Amino acid sequence: MARMCRIFGFVPAAMLAALCGCERPAAVATQKARPVPEVYRANFETSKGSFVVEATKSWAPEGAERFYRLMEQRFFDDARFFRVVRNSIAQFGINGTPAVNARWANMTFADDPVKQSNLRGTVAFATSGPNTRTTHVFINLKDNRRLDKSGFAPFGKVVEGMAVVDQLYSFYGDLPPRGEGPDPARMEREGNEYLEVRFPRLDYIKTARIAEAK
Numbered sequence: 001m002a003r004m005c006r007i008f009g010f011v012p013a014a015m016l017a018a019l020c021g022c023e024r025p026a027a028v029a030t031q032k033a034r035p036v037p038e039v040y041r042a043n044f045e046t047s048k049g050s051f052v053v054e055a056t057k058s059w060a061p062e063g064a065e066r067f068y069r070l071m072e073q074r075f076f077d078d079a080r081f082f083r084v085v086r087n088s089i090a091q092f093g094i095n096g097t098p099a100v101n102a103r104w105a106n107m108t109f110a111d112d113p114v115k116q117s118n119l120r121g122t123v124a125f126a127t128s129g130p131n132t133r134t135t136h137v138f139i140n141l142k143d144n145r146r147l148d149k150s151g152f153a154p155f156g157k158v159v160e161g162m163a164v165v166d167q168l169y170s171f172y173g174d175l176p177p178r179g180e181g182p183d184p185a186r187m188e189r190e191g192n193e194y195l196e197v198r199f200p201r202l203d204y205i206k207t208a209r210i211a212e213a214k
Contacts, residue, residue: 036068041159043211044076047203048168051161052211053123060112063125063133063155068210070135075100076208080195082182084170084203089144091126092205093136094184096192104135105188112153118144121162122154139165168203 042053057064075095083091095101110131118140126136139158158165173179182199195202
């Protein structure tokens with residue numbers, strides 16, 4: 001599968017497509033990073049309503065760390081749920097501004113061992129092969145245990161608002177050539193301008209913020 005675009009090799013093809021690259025923004029590179037809590041919550045306000053993700057470092061330390069750093073940078077604000085496949089996955093993680101995506105394009109991070117199964121509501125980073133994760137994230141809309149052996153390591157779970165996630169617009173379907181969804185490469189290159197013209201009905205994240213630490 002291809003990184004689910006990276007995710008599951010759905011790439012445009014493999015089983016969940018997902019994703020893209022990363023490069024740490026200057027703010028992260030030059031400032032002393034705050035420690036990532038062992039358990040923390042992230043509040044997502046979207047065009048369909050709100051949901052909460054609880055991340056647990058013991059599940060997948062590298063994934064939980066990257067997710068936290070992306071939240072610190074407000075990377076997900078105004079990002080589209082660009083790949084929503086009914087009864088499968090909802091994927092996001094491409095910023096609406098091309099220059100921001102370019103900064104993260106080469107910031108891959110190490111794989112985590114898969115300690116938790118990809119059950120409904122769990123959240124994981126997409127990947128296109130060993131140590132290729134960057135910024136693409138997906139939510140499992142059903143039990144996808146088959147993804148476990150492909151190295152998709154959940155780092156968290158939707159603990160509030162899963163009904164909102166279930167309502168995300170899905171009629172564009174999968175990414176091309178399997179469906180009529182957007183081209184992730186064009187998304188990274190052209191940003192939300194491309195999506196607003198070609199895929200205006202995609203739901204999106206208004207804000208994503210670290211909400212609570214335990």
